[in-house]
Amino acid sequence: MRVEHEYRRCGAWVYLAALDVHRARVFGRCEAKNGIVPFDSLVDQVMTCPPYSVVLSSGLPNKLRILVARVFEPRQNPGLN
Numbered sequence: 764m765r766v767e768h769e770y771r772r773c774g775a776w777v778y779l780a781a782l783d784v785h786r787a788r789v790f791g792r793c794e795a796k797n798g799i800v801p802f803d804s805l806v807d808q809v810m811t812c813p814p815y816s817v818v819l820s821s822g823l824p825n826k827l828r829i830l831v832a833r834v835f836e837p838r839q840n841p842g843l844n
Contacts, residue, residue: 773795774795776793776794776795777793777794777795777796777797777801778791778792778793778794779791779792779793779794779801779802779805780792780805781805781806781809783809790805790808790809790812792804792805792808803835806834806835
């Protein structure tokens with residue numbers, strides 16, 4: 764008996780992770796594609812959780828505030844997305 768199975772290949776998934784070494788917590792997410800947009804989603808996920816959300820909303824030194832703004836500003840290079 765011959766049986767054919769039809770299936771659709773969806774490709775490999777990407778697992779992105781960040782480690783909070785002070786609290787021994789891993790932030791992770793699965794994405795269908797690798798790139799800057801999925802990485803930005805991971806950064807947003809981490810930075811919206813306490814204590815990082817508190818740090819970003821409180822008063823930061825000016826140089827650190829500029830660095831945070833650069834990390835979160837939208838990127839204009841469409842070749843990396």
